[in-house]
Amino acid sequence: MTAHAILTLAWLLVALYMIFIYAPSDVNQGNVYRIMYVHVSSGWTAMIAYFLVFVGSVWYVWKRSPSADDMAYASAEVGFIFCSCLLITGPLWAKPIWGIWWTWDARLTLTFVLWLLFVAYLLVRSFFINPGRAALLSAVVGIIGFVDVPIDYMAIRWWRTQHPQPVIMGGPNSGLPPSMEATLFISAGAFLCLFFYLLRQGLRLAEARREIGQLRRQLSE
Amino acid sequence: MADPNNKFLFIAYSLVWIVFMLYAWVLARRQSKLKRDLEELKSKTMLKDTPPPHGS
C-alpha cells in the first residue's frame, strides 16, 4: 500500500506540474480552462468506478463472494467522490466561459443522472433494515443502474438534438494541442491511480469489518 | 496577467483538494475505530480462551 501511496503522490505532483506549468494558456479561455484537466479526469474515473460497481454487483449476484460486494461498495463510495468533483468543477468552469452555472445539455444531464445513480446505490445500502440483505439488493440496484446508463445516454442525446442548446460546447478533445493532450492523459492517469488507491483502502476496511464481525460472533458463542 | 477568471480556477482546485482531504480524514477515522474494535475483541477472545487461574 505504501508503494501505491508514493506512486499516487508522485503521479499527482507530475500532473500538477504539467497542468500549471507545462500546459500553455488557452487562446480563448486563458487560464481558467485548466479546470478541464481535473474535470475530465474526474469524469473518466467516475465512469470507470460505476462500471466496477456493475462488475462487482454481477459477480456478487452470481458467486455471492463477499469480496465482490466489497468491491462494488468501495467503488460506489469512491466513485461518488469523483463524480461529486465532476459536478463541482463543471459549473465553476461553465460560469466564466459560458456565463451560466448550469444548463440541461446532454453531457451535464447525463453527469447528473450518473451522480444520482451513485447516491441511490449508497443510500439504499445505508438504509437497510437487515444488513445481511444489503449486499444482494444493492447489487440489484447496481445492475439496473448500469443497464440504464447507455439508454440514458441515447435518450438524452436525442432530446438535446431536438432542442437547440443554449451554448455550443466544443468537447474538450476537439482538437487539443499535443501538450494539452499529454497533460490530460497524465492527469487522468494520476486520478485513476488515486481512485485505485482509495479503492484498495476501502477493501481493506471492509475486510477488517468482516474480521471484527467474525470475532464478535465467536465471542457470543 | 490578472485574469479575472483565475478565481474560478483557484476555487475549483481548492474544492477538489478539500473534498479529497475530507474523504481521507473520514477513511482515517474509520480505520482507527476499526483498529480499536479489533484490539478490544482480540483481547476479549484471549481472555475467553485462557481461563483465569483458580484460587491459589
Next chain:
Amino acid sequence: MMRSLEIIWVLFLKDLRLEWRRRETIASICVFGILVVFLLDFAFAPAGEESLRLMPGVLWIAFAFAGILGFNHSFAAERENACLEGLRLAPIDPGLIYLAKLLANFLFLAVAEAAIVFAASLWYNFSFLPAFKWFVVIVAFGTLGYVAVGVMFGAVASNTRMREVMLPVLQFPVIVPIFIGAIEATTSALKGDAPGQFASWVRLLIAFSVIFVVLSFLLFEYVLEE
C-alpha cells in the same frame, strides 16, 4: 408456459381482489394525480395556446407522482401481512410474482391516468380527441416502462427504512429516458405532428419497457430471496 400464465393470472386477480375490497390504492392515486393537475393549473394558469405547451409536462408529472404512491402502497400491504413470505415459499418462479404485480400496478395507474386526463381536459379546456389513438399508445408504453421500474424498486425499497422516500430516489435516475421519451412523444402527438415525427420516441419507450421488464423479471428472485 400455460402454467406460468395461469400463475400470473391468479396472483394478478389476488391483487385486484384485495384492491376491490378496500379500494385504497386506486382511490388515493386518482385523487393525488388530480390534485397535482389542479395545483399546476393554479400555478401556471395557462391560457389557450399555453395549455398545449404545458399539457405533456403536467400530465407526466401527475402520472409520476400517482405512480409513486401506488408502488409504495403495493408493497406496504404485502409487508404488513407477511404475504411476501408466503409468496416466497410458494414453488413458483419469483419472476412471475413480479409480472403479476406489474400487471396489477399497470391497471391501477391506467385508471388513475384516465381520471387525470379527464380532469386535465376539463380544467385546461384541452381536447385530447384529435390525436387520441397515438396519445393512448404513447401513454401505454410510457406507463409500462415506468411501472416496470416502479414495481421493481418498490420491492427493493420496501426492505429499507424510509421506504417512501427511497423509492423515488432509486427510481429517479433510471426513469429519465422514459420521461424524456414520453414527454417528447406526447408533445409531438398533441401538437398534431405526423406519427413519423415521434416514432423514434415511441420506439425508445417500447425498447425501454422491454429491457426493464425482462431485466426485472430476471432479478426479482434476488429481491425476494431471504
